[in-house]
Amino acid sequence: MNGTLLVLGGRSEIGLALAERLVAEGATTVVLAARRSDELDAERERLAEAGAATVDTVEFDADDLSCHREVLDEVVARHGQLDTVLVAFGILGDQQRAETEAAHAVAVVHTDYVAQVSVLTHLTNLLRAQGTGRLVVFSSVAGVRVRRANYVYGSAKAGLDGFASGLADALAGSGVRLLLVRPGFVIGRMTEGMEPAPFSSTPEQVADAAITALRRGRGEVWVPRVLRPVFAVLRLLPRPLWRRLPR
DSSP: OOOOEESTTTOOOHHHHHHHHHHTTTOEEEEOOOTTGOOOOOHHHHHHHHHHHHEEEEEEEETTGGGHHHHHHHHHHHHSEEEEEOOOOOOOHHEEEEEEHHHHHHHHHHIIIIIIHHHHHHHHHHHHTTTTTEEEEEEEEEGGGGHHHHHHHHHHHHHHHHHHHHHHHHTTTTTTEEEEEOOOOOOGGTTTSOOOTTBBBBBBHHHHHHHHHHTTSSSEEEESTTTTHHHHTTSSOOOOTTTOOOO
């Protein structure tokens, strides 16, 4: 790998797990972008132990759309062109709160959809100008068919999934590739205290599937793979039954 690996969402469990695998495949310079970037010592040490020659950090507030291009330009100025960018930030939010507090519902959608659209558009312009690069976007099966139990988060993921799918088509022939990752329930910090759903996975399993898809040049990957046929059937489930499904 030539160029820099940028992780937008430098504390993301999935993002860090995938970054470790990319370092093992030759990524020598990693930049972790997150809020409170001066508190990423553990994350920096983890990637240095994985073999990265340089692990830098940059302050990044995903919700502040006005800073997106500035942060990307700063990374390029310090470390040269980008090879792979993991867009790994996001929040789950509180569904019950979002159903009554409009501001919270909007905050979830802003982080999980609007901010992603903004930074992906800036990244697309930057990577197209380079003529090369890879984008990894984390969608969710929650957006494939939105459920009553988490419709605010699911709606944001549905929007992101559609945007990323269209963007991947728009990038065809540009030298830039986009991998869309659709995991099911991921057991980790974000879902702590929740009952795991069927076909759950860990951040490490999601990262394993993503690195395999990157090696093969694929455009999308479901994690685990069985969720693809499962949701092909669930899309046809009558609405009265669908609305009764849990998260």
